[in-house]
Amino acid sequence: MGSEGVQDGVSWRLCPSAVSANETHAPGSDVAVRTDRIGWSIMAPMNPSPALRFLTPAGWRDLHCHADANGHIASLQTTTEPVAGYALPGIPNTHSHAFQRAMAGLAEHQTDPADSFWTWRELMYRFAGKLDPDSQYAIASQLYAEMLEAGYTSVCEFHYLHHQPDGRPYDDPAAMSQSLIAAASDVGIRMTLLPVLYMTASFDGRELEPRQRRFGHTLDAYLALLQNLRRKENPMLRVGAALHSLRAVPQSVVPALLDAMGGEDFPIHIHIAEQVAEVEQCLSLRGARPVRWLLDNAPVDARWTLVHATHLSGGEVHGIAASGATVALCPTTEGNLGDGLFPLRDFLDAGGRFSIGSDSHVSVSPVEELRWLEYGQRLHARRRNIVATSRQPSTATVLLEQAWKGGAASAGTASGAIAVDHAADWISLDPTAPALAGVRDEDVLDRFLFAGNRPLVDQVHVAGTCRVEGGRHRQHDTIAHRYRNTLQHLLSKT
Numbered sequence: 004m005g006s007e008g009v010q011d012g013v014s015w016r017l018c019p020s021a022v023s024a025n026e027t028h029a030p031g032s033d034v035a036v037r038t039d040r041i042g043w044s045i046m047a048p049m050n051p052s053p054a055l056r057f058l059t060p061a062g063w064r065d066l067h068c069h070a071d072a073n074g075h076i077a078s079l080q081t082t083t084e085p086v087a088g089y090a091l092p093g094i095p096n097t098h099s100h101a102f103q104r105a106m107a108g109l110a111e112h113q114t115d116p117a118d119s120f121w122t123w124r125e126l127m128y129r130f131a132g133k134l135d136p137d138s139q140y141a142i143a144s145q146l147y148a149e150m151l152e153a154g155y156t157s158v159c160e161f162h163y164l165h166h167q168p169d170g171r172p173y174d175d176p177a178a179m180s181q182s183l184i185a186a187a188s189d190v191g192i193r194m195t196l197l198p199v200l201y202m203t204a205s206f207d208g209r210e211l212e213p214r215q216r217r218f219g220h221t222l223d224a225y226l227a228l229l230q231n232l233r234r235k236e237n238p239m240l241r242v243g244a245a246l247h248s249l250r251a252v253p254q255s256v257v258p259a260l261l262d263a264m265g266g267e268d269f270p271i272h273i274h275i276a277e278q279v280a281e282v283e284q285c286l287s288l289r290g291a292r293p294v295r296w297l298l299d300n301a302p303v304d305a306r307w308t309l310v311h312a313t314h315l316s317g318g319e320v321h322g323i324a325a326s327g328a329t330v331a332l333c334p335t336t337e338g339n340l341g342d343g344l345f346p347l348r349d350f351l352d353a354g355g356r357f358s359i360g361s362d363s364h365v366s367v368s369p370v371e372e373l374r375w376l377e378y379g380q381r382l383h384a385r386r387r388n389i390v391a392t393s394r395q396p397s398t399a400t401v402l403l404e405q406a407w408k409g410g411a412a413s414a415g416t417a418s419g420a421i422a423v424d425h426a427a428d429w430i431s432l433d434p435t436a437p438a439l440a441g442v443r444d445e446d447v448l449d450r451f452l453f454a455g456n457r458p459l460v461d462q463v464h465v466a467g468t469c470r471v472e473g474g475r476h477r478q479h480d481t482i483a484h485r486y487r488n489t490l491q492h493l494l495s496k497t
């Protein structure tokens with residue numbers, strides 16, 4: 004008999020042999036195939052993982068992992084075989100604007116002595132104006148392959164580049180969404196697609212500027228897009244909703260949107276309180292700071308992810324934590340844009356939950372996001388090990404557990420844990436890496452996050468399928484070739 008239990012809200016079960024339910028063997032094949040009523044099919048390897056020392060909710064365990072045809076963990080089989088190395092749950096990336104990957108590094112020349120988020124946004128608008136579904140597919144494929152190579156196994160795509168550059172919808176109004184879905188599917192990353200509602204240019208309700216028109220929808224057109232995309236959901240694709248920001252959505256539309264969505268349980272994301280100017284405008288035009296306004300005017304709960312939430316009052320810190328919402332922190336982008344520092348220790352003390360995202364993709368590395376999250380706090384407080392506590396003294400363990408649990412909540416998926424019925428998404432670490440020489444189990448996560456710059460990711464599995472081997476995506480060269488050609492063409496356009 005196996006053993007089972009519940010730890011930190013996650014049930015786990017260790018079985019003496021593999022059990023894979025609801026699968027059928029395709030004739031003459033060694034893979035399982037299952038097709039459900041809406042027509043998706045997923046092929047999952049019947050072979051279990053090699054023996055690895057997996058980090059489970061109950062601690063490190065030597066296991067073989069068996070995925071089912073849905074890409075979830077069907078069983079975890081204990082083993083006494085020598086293990087091939089350490090394996091961790093894949094890390095969710097909870098905030099991405101895929102197209103911005105192609106402009107990373109192009110906004111680092113001073114254009115004004117007061118360069119800021121707002122001057123960066125000018126370049127972003129110019130770049131966004133050049134893109135179409137094909138070029139976005141090439142960029143997103145490159146980005147998602149890089150994410151997998153770095154150890155991210157899912158992405159929340161906050162997608163607002165909906166229409167043609169002049170604002171007219173494409174013949175298929177979902178064409179830009181489809182190109183992101185195709186990129187994620189072809190590269191093999193799990194996706195939560197968040198089509199963004201973007202209606203106004205500012206808190207005062209002024210119309211979108213010409214270069215913002217390709218982002219815009221009426222509420223009815225947005226709901227039609229959402230309904231269309233939700234029909235495409237499958238075990239590798241969730242569809243949620245997103246409000247670009249309070250400045251981009253009129254006050255009356257927030258309750259109307261939530262009413263139209265009913266009480267359904269799907270993720271809702273919003274950019275909020277990233278910039279001081281945005282806080283000041285909200286105070287002056289809506290009479291409250293952005294997070295306060297949202298908490299008072301929307302049923303913010305565990306479905307919600309507040310992206311950035313950089314500038315908070317003490318009451319807002321406690322308000323977000325009490326709501327059960329997750330804050331998506333993007334430290335390398337927030338640092339690159341000069342946003343400010345999130346009050347992390349206060350938020351954790353209040354019981355808050357966070358996830359991480361790479362946002363503008365100036366960096367595509369969960370290691371760098373989590374390091375900078377902690378280092379920013381250290382520089383500010385002039386102390387070390389800010390997120391650690393006497394209950395959990397390992398800094399990396401606190402950071403990664405938040406990234407896994409908060410990430411699962413932001414993505415709206417059962418992921419971020421090596422446990423039965425959770426996503427069969429894991430990263431195995433290179434057992435030959437000098438950073439892991441002589442490592443003890445209790446130090447693996449701290450070595451992973453805080454030792455050197457050589458990536459330790461060796462293999463990456465998503466839905467039980469190996470996508471990265473030896474640190475390289477299996478289609479690395481094809482994807483990179485297409486990306487280079489696309490960038491050469493895009494950057495030659497004036």
Ligand SMILES: [Zn+2]
Nearest residue numbers: 100161274362
């Ligand atoms: Zn963003």
